Amino acid sequence: NSSGTGGQTESGASSGDSKSSDKLVIGFSQVGAESEWRTANTKSMQDAIKAAGHELKFSDAQQKQENQIKAIRSFIAQKVDAIVFSPVVETGFETVLQEAKDAGIPVFLADRSVDIEDDSLWVTFLGSDFVEEGRKAANWLVEETKDEEGDVNIVELQGTVGSAPAIDRKEGFEEVIKDHPNLKIIKSQTGDFTRAKGKEVMEAFLKSDGDNIDVLYAHNDDMAIGAIQAIEEYGLKPGEDIKIIGVDAVKGAFEAMAAGKMNVTVECNPLFGPQMVDLIEAHLAGEEIEKRVAVEESMYTMDQAEELLPTREY
Amino acid sequence: MEGITKEFPGVKALSNVQLKLYPGEVQALMGENGAGKSTLIKVLTGVYTFDEGSVTLEGKSIRVTNPLEAQNLGISTVYQEVNLCTNLSVVENIFIGREITKRGRLDWKEMTRQAKELLKTRLNLSIDVTKLLSSYSVAIQQMIAIARSLKVSAKVLILDEPTSSLDQNEVNQLFNVIRKLKQEGLAIVFVSHFLDQIYEITDRLTVLRNGTWIGEYKTNEIERLELVSKMIGKDLNELNRTEKGTSRNSFDKKKLFLQGKNISKKGKIAPFDIDIHEGEIVGLAGLLGSGRTELARLMFGADKADTGEIKITGSKTNLSSPKQAISNGIAFCSENRKAEGIIADLTIRENMILAMQGIQGWFRYIPKKRQIEIADEYIKLLNINPPNPEQLIKNLSGGNQQKVLLARWLITNPKLLILDEPTRGIDVGAKAEIQKLMLSLSKEGMSILFVSSEIEEVLRTCRKIAVLRDHKKVSEIENDQQITQKDIMKAMAGG
Amino acid sequence: MKSKLFWPIVILLIILLINLFFDKNFFSIEVKNGYLTGSLIDILNRGAPLLLVSIGMTLVIATKGVDLGVGSVIAMAGAVGAMTVSGASGDSLVPLFTAIGLVIGISVLTGIWNGVLVSRIGVQPIVATLILMVAGRGIAQLITDGQIMTVYYDPYTFIGGGYLLMLPFSIFIVAAVMAVASLLTRKTAIGLFIESVGTNPEASRLSGINSKNILLMVYVFSGLCAGIAGLILSSNVASADGNNAGLWYELDAILAVVIGGTSLNGGRFHLMGTVIGALIIQSLTTTIYSIGIAPEINLVVKAIVVLIVCLLQSPEFRKKVFGGFTAKKIEKKSEGVSVS
């Protein structure tokens, strides 16, 4: 939060030349509004662009790639100064990005990258590394259970089947635990990133495996929160009987951690709007920019929760 | 066809029935409503498969499993209910299944030409054949169905009640066609409840009763009354026919029930006036498409009138929906049984009480026991077969469906009953019953607006006859002893 | 009627028995923390929202319509409910009843909206309700401001998570709605009117039935059912998620109705069949979760089960498959179309 406004003034001061003080028209194509995280991300972008005095053309793709391509085409037709977009999927944007390039409009990727050989098609990718998030989660678990004698039984709540965060968070997590044979994923099922599904699936897990479950790894906090309710209703203590790992670090997760019901959440920071605006302005001012810019992220555990809770924005 | 047996769940529709057809002859299939005529035809054309029996065509044993096969074998059929696609144009309905193609594409020009010609020359009908079938009345649709069946080069032509909503002119036209086909060596099956027609056109008759075969006779060798008694299985004397004299019932012409002034609907019917007294039976006569149905619909609020006002027992009333009409004591039995009458998936009982329940509203539900009582009462009154109130109406024979619809309206005990071709497809015995019923109802004070293509029937029952021509009411005739069919016909045809 | 229910029940039993194979205690119901618990009760509890929506959907389908808006109504109802009680705390029941009142109000309103479009303006049901399906989710998010709204007010969570007489409260809600629906359709003329309007609207109109009001009513009822389902769902997870709550419920509900033996062509409807259909779907979902089927093949499994269910209900299929052994028996029952 503090970095938000801070970054803003900084950039305004640094770019003194006429080009970037011009009002820019920035087209932003968002994936959708499927989660709190996404909404926070959208808001951050909107606020940052407005605060910098630029004009925003916003388009919501409703989770559909074809809509996103259409939106980018329309941005080109409207001759915007820059296009920012969070690709729904990694693949399939060559054609339209080529059109943008031909029209001389720079493209910035947010949150997720694209899988295209020709990296001249976009300026930079600013976003989180989902695989790394999975690794972080696993590393925490490895650390936490290093004294444990027997098997540690893990259940996994996956995100939407086929979505990039689900695939990557699973991959990163498995990559780490495969060196620790006592860590075992005994059940893995999709909870579609939602609370209701998370709860429902966890309920079924508990019915079939009940007291064997030691750890829950959820691909996002929402599913973890749903699962916590299921665990409580089942009569176990979340956070103690079953350790809970989430990803995203949304406010709800902090509340759960503060109440001692959740152990850890890996941050996936959506508030990179100001950072993005800086990058756009820098690029248009002719500065050289790295192809991959990481968003600053960390990990929060139960003991930090109480103190950080009031500062969380999303 | 030999030893045909067909069983529906709970009903043995045909048992050991035979039917022989000879080239160059017209064979009549006779029987009461529900005797099994239509079923026999459907078995022959592969709509139903039969349980036992055999069918031979030109010495070869055949087993038809669908109508397409039947057509390919040279059996062309007009089914009882008009079975055409109302969403297609008339040309398409005539040609679909045997379209004319030119260089791989359908040749609409040619088909339109041929269709026009066919209707004109064969049936003397000149209509716009590119219009949708739904824009034509049931009668016209029936003619088109006949035209379609003529289009095939067939060996066997089956006509299941083709004349039920045609008037005399059209029937004559059809008979001319049939005679011609007969000469060409076709074997023709003709079903009708009009004895006059049977005697006029057929050579032989096969009589069915209750799904059993009664006998085959040469038409000119059997007396009318004998035939009827064969059909209904009762002695002749029991069949007391309504005499013309009794119909001219005396009623006081003092109480006016409905008074319509200057009612019209653009493109449908020119402004007309109409008075209906309590206990009066008013007939509507006219040629095909003269606007009788349209007039009747306006009186019921099924269509909204553009102009005019209606007074019921003296006070001005707005009839803009059927519901309003019904609450004013008006009932309307449509000529289009299939589209506007039956609720196919419901039972006899439910179909019967529907209008009554409509009056009672959502919450004053007629208790089931009462429903069954009512249904049983009318099943008995109208002699509906099968007498099971829980049978689905779609499984009933055409005539029996008609009776159920009649019952639906009788149950509401209306003050004015509008009947559009109520005797369509009803057998001789039942027809007489219904006419008798109409008279006795009118004696009790019920007014009836009666539309029929049978002038004789109108003459027999009606006190007053309104004649329509070209969507216009042309005259109103008081029916007294001197009036004959000829007079009415003259008025209908004009000139 | 009886035979319509036979195959759905058999299928439900088969699915449950498959579970028994994996989990010996599947059918056992025990008392835990003072409540009855067990997989069967879970299925009922979890399935409550789907059951409700399907019951409403049955009546809509009986009029030859379909209501695609139910998922969005669920989301809106949850959002409204959660928002109303979001500030509340403590044990005062006033916010709870306000929430319930508002939800019922909103869902009736959505029903009127759909009903008016279909019955008065004459829009085809699938498109009319598609409008609400799209816009409703937007409205739900507008209410929650795109956030997942969490509720910290215990009475609210009772609706979807509480217990009464040792059983989940949601089961009682379903039972009540089902009872109302059955009474309305079988003890009043409404059922008859729905079936007649669904079979032949024109003939019904000419018989003096106000088919417009019947249509309006079924959409209102469907909206109401969806609204209550939304309340249960949102209360159960103590939060409201405008974007995801009730997603794809419309398809599951239609599926339940059809499995239950009601035809999409309108006419006869079978409420009890729908209930069994919904239970089949819920049991299937639960089974997939609990026997550990990989998420990638969830859909394939679901597709196969749906197909089997439909095939078993098809007389033509049964004749072909079982015809060999029980030809005689079936022939007698069948419509008389001979086998040979």
Add this chain to the structure above:
Amino acid sequence: MTNKLQLDSKHLPLIATIGLFIVMFIFGSLRYTGFFSTQVFLNLFIDNAFLIVVAVGMTFVILSGGIDLSVGSIIALTSMVAASLTMNAQLSPVLVIPISLLVGTVLGFCMGCLIQYYNLQPFIVTLAGMFLARGLCYLISVESITIDHKFFSFMASTRIPVGGGNFISISVIIAMLVVIAAIFIAHYTKFGRNVYALGGSEQSALLMGLPVGKTKILIYTVSGFCSSLAGIIFTFYMLSGYGLHANGLELDTIAAVVIGGTLLTGGAGYVAGSVVGVLILGIIQTVIVFEGTLSSWWTKIAIGTLLLLFIVLQRVIVARSKTNQTTVSSR
């Protein structure tokens, strides 16, 4: 069909729809800079080529009184099959394209057979087909597969100039060919007329001796084929195969067909109408993107509102002129 006289009542929904589309285009042009250009109009075709193709297939299904929910999933499956054959199995497009086209065709055929022979409801059979096709995608791969192949890139990026610096894509040409073929099939072949008859009344069609079973199976096969063809176009468009592609597309397609004036009960409607329906959905989206200030939820509400506006106006126009018409329609 050939008769000019028919240009009245039957074509009215279609004419109303086209009229509304033009109004919308004018509205957009007046309101947004850059909207009034040939390219924006052509983009509607470029971006919706696949939707046009599925809508064409769906039109036949709906005309016959059925429904096909599997189209979106078949697009995804086709893209997945094409991608994995090209990238994993390294097959040449000469093989890949026909095989991929077979995917939907075969699935459609099977669904048609189930519907016909076992008398199942199309809604359910195609719903199962929808689950199955999407499930099969995940069996091939849960991740998306990028296609990196000369042929596909060529198909994707070739621009066919149409004058004035405007261009269309190859997919648009394919889509237009499909539309022309479909219009021909619908009106000038026996199959086409049988579809209409079937939609009017299946029972009548049967009694009239039409090959109902064959027609039905063929209809679903055609729809499956169109979905697969759309899948190929979609693959050109996306240059990837992915299990989540075209999620929920079936409803868009049905909406497009119905907005285009086809009755869901079957028997009445036009292929050309569906194309206009697709364009209308497209222009709604374009307007919203050009507006560019709507949040995610307002976007949804706006789509709903515009859809409502369209449908109600269409209804009003049609109803208005119906009352001026002389004929009674029985529906």
